[in-house]
Amino acid sequence: MQEEIxxxxxxxxxxxxxxxSQVERLHxxxxxxxxLREFVSANKPCxxxxxxxxxxxxxxxxxxxxxxxxLSSDDHHLVSVHLTPNGRADALAPNPNGDPSSLCFxxxxxxxxxxxxxxxxxxxSKKGFVAYAQQQNDCFRTEYSALAADCEAxxxxxxxxxxxxxxxxxxxxxxxxxETSFHKDHYENLYAVxxxxxxxxxxxxxxxxxxxxxxxxxAHYSFSQATGEFTLEVENPVRYVPWCSVNPYPSPETRDxxxxxxxxxxxxxxxxxxxxxxGEILYLPSMWFHHVRQSPDSQGRTIAINYWYDMQFDIKxxxxxxxxxxxxxxxxxxxxxxxxxxxxxxxASECNLRDQLxxxxxxxxxxxxxxxxxxxxxxxx
Amino acid sequence: MQEEIxxxxxxxxxxxxxxxSQVERLHxxxxxxxxLREFVSANKPCxxxxxxxxxxxxxxxxxxxxxxxxLSSDDHHLVSVHLTPNGRADALAPNPNGDPSSLCFxxxxxxxxxxxxxxxxxxxSKKGFVAYAQQQNDCFRTEYSALAADCEAxxxxxxxxxxxxxxxxxxxxxxxxxETSFHKDHYENLYAVxxxxxxxxxxxxxxxxxxxxxxxxxAHYSFSQATGEFTLEVENPVRYVPWCSVNPYPSPETRDxxxxxxxxxxxxxxxxxxxxxxGEILYLPSMWFHHVRQSPDSQGRTIAINYWYDMQFDIKxxxxxxxxxxxxxxxxxxxxxxxxxxxxxxxASECNLRDQLxxxxxxxxxxxxxxxxxxxxxxxx
Numbered sequence: 001m002q003e004e005i006x007x008x009x010x011x012x013x014x015x016x017x018x019x020x021s022q023v024e025r026l027h028x029x030x031x032x033x034x035x036l037r038e039f040v041s042a043n044k045p046c047x048x049x050x051x052x053x054x055x056x057x058x059x060x061x062x063x064x065x066x067x068x069x070x071l072s073s074d075d076h077h078l079v080s081v082h083l084t085p086n087g088r089a090d091a092l093a094p095n096p097n098g099d100p101s102s103l104c105f106x107x108x109x110x111x112x113x114x115x116x117x118x119x120x121x122x123x124x125s126k127k128g129f130v131a132y133a134q135q136q137n138d139c140f141r142t143e144y145s146a147l148a149a150d151c152e153a154x155x156x157x158x159x160x161x162x163x164x165x166x167x168x169x170x171x172x173x174x175x176x177x178x179e180t181s182f183h184k185d186h187y188e189n190l191y192a193v194x195x196x197x198x199x200x201x202x203x204x205x206x207x208x209x210x211x212x213x214x215x216x217x218x219a220h221y222s223f224s225q226a227t228g229e230f231t232l233e234v235e236n237p238v239r240y241v242p243w244c245s246v247n248p249y250p251s252p253e254t255r256d257x258x259x260x261x262x263x264x265x266x267x268x269x270x271x272x273x274x275x276x277x278x279g280e281i282l283y284l285p286s287m288w289f290h291h292v293r294q295s296p297d298s299q300g301r302t303i304a305i306n307y308w309y310d311m312q313f314d315i316k317x318x319x320x321x322x323x324x325x326x327x328x329x330x331x332x333x334x335x336x337x338x339x340x341x342x343x344x345x346x347x348a349s350e351c352n353l354r355d356q357l358x359x360x361x362x363x364x365x366x367x368x369x370x371x372x373x374x375x376x377x378x379x380x381x
Numbered sequence: 382m383q384e385e386i387x388x389x390x391x392x393x394x395x396x397x398x399x400x401x402s403q404v405e406r407l408h409x410x411x412x413x414x415x416x417l418r419e420f421v422s423a424n425k426p427c428x429x430x431x432x433x434x435x436x437x438x439x440x441x442x443x444x445x446x447x448x449x450x451x452l453s454s455d456d457h458h459l460v461s462v463h464l465t466p467n468g469r470a471d472a473l474a475p476n477p478n479g480d481p482s483s484l485c486f487x488x489x490x491x492x493x494x495x496x497x498x499x500x501x502x503x504x505x506s507k508k509g510f511v512a513y514a515q516q517q518n519d520c521f522r523t524e525y526s527a528l529a530a531d532c533e534a535x536x537x538x539x540x541x542x543x544x545x546x547x548x549x550x551x552x553x554x555x556x557x558x559x560e561t562s563f564h565k566d567h568y569e570n571l572y573a574v575x576x577x578x579x580x581x582x583x584x585x586x587x588x589x590x591x592x593x594x595x596x597x598x599x600a601h602y603s604f605s606q607a608t609g610e611f612t613l614e615v616e617n618p619v620r621y622v623p624w625c626s627v628n629p630y631p632s633p634e635t636r637d638x639x640x641x642x643x644x645x646x647x648x649x650x651x652x653x654x655x656x657x658x659x660g661e662i663l664y665l666p667s668m669w670f671h672h673v674r675q676s677p678d679s680q681g682r683t684i685a686i687n688y689w690y691d692m693q694f695d696i697k698x699x700x701x702x703x704x705x706x707x708x709x710x711x712x713x714x715x716x717x718x719x720x721x722x723x724x725x726x727x728x729a730s731e732c733n734l735r736d737q738l739x740x741x742x743x744x745x746x747x748x749x750x751x752x753x754x755x756x757x758x759x760x761x762x
Contacts, residue, residue, distance in 0.1 A: 001707075004703055004706045004707055005703070007702075007703070007706065008699055008700070008702070008703040011699040011702060011703075012696055012699045015694050015695055015696065015698060015699050016695060016696055016699075032414060033413060033414060033417065033541065033542065033544065034544070036414065036417050036418055036422065037417055037421075037422075037542070037543070037544055037693070038693075040418075040422060041417065041418075041421060041422035041693065041695070042693055042695035042696060043695065043696045044695065044696070160414065161414065161418070162418070163414065163415070163418055204696065205696075206696065206699065206700070206703075312418070312419075312422065312423055313396050314396055314397060314422070314423035314424065314425065315393055315396065315397055315423060315424045315425070315585065315586075315587065315697060316696060316697055316700070317396060318389055318392040318393045318396050318397075318587065319389070319587070319697070319700035319701075319704070320700075321388075321389070321392060322385055322386070322388070322389040322392075322587075322704070323700070323703070325385045325388065326382075326385055326707075
């Protein structure tokens with residue numbers, strides 16, 4: 001089966017991305033028909049330049065004073081900030097209950113605070129205490145509604161192409177520590193950078209086996225104001241979350257071990273790398289795996305808004321589920337403690353959990369958002 | 382692997398066609414965006430009613446006199462007619478060189494003749510001599526260009542959606558004998574019935590294993606005016622064509638044998654059945670397997686025009702190739718003589734020949750059209 005799956009990896013690269021192996025860049029927004037035909041239907045990413053230069057946000061959001069004024073008119077207005085020791089929320093971390101090599105899925109400590117304080121924390125983040133405004137529950141239309149006039153409520157050509165308004169619009173204010181680990185979303189994603197730059201690694205859904213999706217115990221950081229320190233606690237009773245095992249930027253100390261543990265990723269075709277700058281939009285097709293880092297603007301921040309539109313659950317989705325249900329027989333995948341599969345929910349032997357619509361949404365509601373009514377980020381499953 | 386593939390069959394049915402298991406029927410042409418979003422992108426068929434009622438052809442093509450006048454202004458103008466003993470051109474037939482159960486892929490005797498003669502042959506077909514005007518080399522824009530004003534040169538909303546004009550437009554004039562065996566095309570197909578009715582069986586591309594695609598020796602009918610009889614001859618040297626083995630309407634004598642030989646088809650989910658009437662268009666998505674029969678109008682004929690638009694070779698195509706490359710392990714598929722695979726061109730053990738763009742076009746050129754400059758019908762491969 002290896003050979004057939006590896007041929008698929010190559011063919012999708014050839015057919016979707018051509019010989020350049022670069023994400024296609026459009027110099028202005030496409031017509032709705034072209035966007036739908038060449039990108040959404042084909043499940044193919046693109047970057048659109050000169051997409052949002054007309055937004056007031058592009059100029060006005062680069063100063064603290066403007067943002068603070070807009071978001072502090074009501075003293076009681078609070079925003080949610082994700083606090084972690086390292087900028088990596090919803091990512092794998094050493095399991096505090098396991099042996100040294102065991103990992104868990106760590107979610108941030110989410111703290112509500114006045115916006116000016118949030119901005120201070122984001123700007124003054126340091127190793128050991130990193131703040132990231134990245135609440136993914138449609139926060140731009142709720143917590144940040146005071147900024148609505150600075151952007152468009154939706155991306156007009158995408159809305160016309162997709163035939164619906166966005167299901168969620170999220171604001172992201174991060175810094176150079178902020179990092180989002182590999183995952184996929186069950187949405188068509190229009191990702192608009194307002195300030196700074198975002199660096200994406202992209203892998204097509206057909207590379208699912210290269211992500212080594214495994215079950216990890218759900219854990220949560222909690223931050224103590226008293227000690228100024230984080231503790232990480234695994235939920236009790238333990239609940240498992242399927243997540244990508246691959247960290248594409250391993251530290252020098254763990255590099256060799258990670259390469260030998262995840263050979264399909266490190267020895268296979270390279271992910272597509274792209275950088276999205278202020279004024280540009282990345283179309284990130286549904287089901288594509290993505291990893292995100294960022295470069296800050298002169299204020300030390302990266303600000304972006306993403307629009308999640310409903311995806312079509314069509315033959316592509318069925319094909320993906322089929323592919324994921326297949327065992328990729330690799331002779332070089334040692335199983336480490338803490339990376340155990342939840343075999344009870346699958347009859348496959350390599351954590352190829354079947355992706356079901358109902359399962360997805362129920363898992364999504366459980367993963368991050370204990371404080372949210374709804375959670376729009378679908379973990380990999 | 383059976384279980385995973387069978388789940389895929391079911392999931393595509395559920396996701397693409399919903400609980401009704403009926404091909405969706407639109408009561409008027411969709412907007413280009415809707416057509417692209419809901420049908421082409423999703424690779425999902427639909428029938429559009431009231432699609433071509435404004436065509437002059439709908440009324441004028443039901444009389445011989447009109448057609449003869451339009452197509453006989455030039456005495457030397459000839460059209461191509463496919464002659465077979467049974468109405469089944471490009472279908473499996475007993476191999477004249479093999480044992481009684483061995484089959485070959487039989488193409489019609491193609492005869493050029495004045496149109497009025499072609500029409501007489503089609504109308505007066507009988508068992509043993511069946512004529513079918515079904516030249517698939519863009520014949521509507523060449524042999525039948527005198528009829529151009531009676532139809533549209535393209536389907537406007539499909540052209541806008543797909544972003545190109547049709548690659549080929551074909552006219553089909555058949556009778557109740559005419560039948561097209563299961564195959565797929567690498568085109569988006571808009572199939573407009575002008576007179577009579579067409580009965581389609583449709584299977585999604587994900588059902589590829591249920592078609593038992595095998596290699597058959599290419600053979601040709603030739604008709605002798607002298608004896609009034611057909612002979613069927615296998616090409617020498619033998620050349621093999623991959624084709625679907627399943628005949629969905631086996632005769633009472635062969636029924637039991639065929640059911641036990643092709644259990645995945647006969648015991649699996651039913652194909653989608655639909656009837657397309659005069660004035661309606663079937664959108665037949667690229668890569669869907671289809672089998673076609675027809676009911677004639679009061680003149681004994683069924684007339685249709687189909688528009689082949691280029692398909693996008695995108696992630697769906699790559700997924701299909703992957704699926705086809707996988708061996709479906711069935712314990713009940715006996716191999717009969719004459720159904721041999723060409724193992725040399727594949728390392729799979731059940732004739733899962735990989736579908737390559739270049740291979741397709743080269744095979745297509747070889748299959749039917751020794752008399753054609755170009756051949757637009759892509760055999761299953």
